[in-house]
Amino acid sequence: MTVNHIDPTLLAGNRKPLANYQATHFLWEVKDKVGTITLNRPDRKNPLTFDSYAELRDLFHQLKWADDVKAIVVTGAGGNFCSGGDVHEIIGPLVALKAPELLMFTRMTGELVKNMRACPQPIVAAIDGVCAGAGAIVAMSSDLRYGTARSKTAFLFNRVGLAGCDMGACAILPRLIGQGRASELLYTGRSLGGEEGERWGFFNRLCEPEAVVNEAQKMAADLAAGPTFANGITKTMLHQEWAMTIEQAIEAEAQAQTICMLTEDFTRAYEAFVAKQKPVFQGN
Template identity: 75%
Template sequence: MRYLQGLPHQLPGNRQQLAAYQARHFRFEMESGVATVTLDRPERKNPLTFESYAELRDLFRSLAQAEDVRALVLAGAGGNFCSGGDVHDIIGPLTKLDMPGLLTFTRMTGDVIKALRACPQPVIAAVDGVCAGAGAILAMASDMRLGTARSKTAFLFNRVGLAGCDMGACAILPRLIGQGRASELLYTGRSMGGEEGERWGFFNRLCAPEDLLPQARALAAEIAAGPAFANGMTKKMLHQEWSMGVDEAIEAEAQAQAICMATNDFHRAYHAFAAKQKPVFEGD
């Protein structure tokens, strides 16, 4: 394999840089390995459209090859996170679609969550104000959530005549807050306040509104400074082990950890420890 220039995981077909990415339907920023996606339609509390759903799906998928992104922050502009699907741009047109068209849409929205969960980078949702419908799903599917006391999270699908089983809600939400609490939110569609969300374990912690994004970015920066390959493995195993028994999970983790022990970052950490220095991880 002497014709290969560099390690296989570094080949052009397996890597890309997202620093220059130009988003069309939201804001995208990069700084020191931390990407921030900001839903930016504050006049309507940052609703999603067909186009923004599709762009989020494609961006999340591309993160698997993005060597310059080590953590991602999801946020909303203007004091709100996301009000869900746009009533005029999405809900109205959906009432006119046939079954194949409806299924195409619901599968596409589900693909957004699959891609979010499959990307190796830890994702932190910074949730302020309204966080409803698909917005609540985006927050739920993130790896961590920071909120504010004024945040209002609502899985309000049943209030528009739909089931609460949307985009993975019935699988993921009970694992975050418990079956009974998830059932209450999905059957009633009521809002969960910030303090209630923190008490129930939906939010990792609450922040003052003005500190929310800085704290989310600081947490993302802390993660980004760590071993990117190993963090990606942790995320993969957190999700993959849902469908495993304990014995299967222990064996899977043995294999995953052995793989991580073969990385350069593991050796860097050892040599830094021996030299009484802080390791500088490079993600390989």
């Protein structure tokens, strides 16, 4: 039996509309249930600050409860994606900190990646120009990556005297492009060009610079118009199955798919097929 009424007190604690969220340290816009984050410091190639790290971390956390945002696009203003942590506003202050405060910072940045992976919305990164350091991590942590031939992605931690194991890079990057290729990028910090990045599987596709954001938003809109509850399950299983055996993964997927078969979207798809129509999914 389908229950159409949900107790408002349950909704109040588990739904948090974000279409009207007012971002402080980047741009945020929602159109047709697609939220677009634009890193907006183009004069410095969109570096992150302590404030923008924290706000991004918190926004992705809140997206767990947002029923008015079904897919996300992340991009940068002015022909570049993100140049990483701001040299003057982050790197300089870090040099003077002791271990407890440094750990506070590295845990905060890692929490951003955790929240990107945990939010149910698919994330499409639109990457042009410089994509370095933490910017490369944000791109890596997205579900899909649209790039350009002129994009330059660099996990440059080694070049500033740090290890390549930053914000989950040693866990996630090898799963995207393979252990050997990830090792090369993390040991050397060299830039990965757009065409090479597409060949290696880092980019899902390359676009013209003037079209990359629109193409990413089109993909996000298609995902937002799909069976979004099921998309969230797919994202969860893609992430969780990294730590499972094949047998565990098959059982977990059997249970997950059973849940999806109970959704109204599954019934809608069947009824549309019988009627020779395109299903109109509603995410429930």
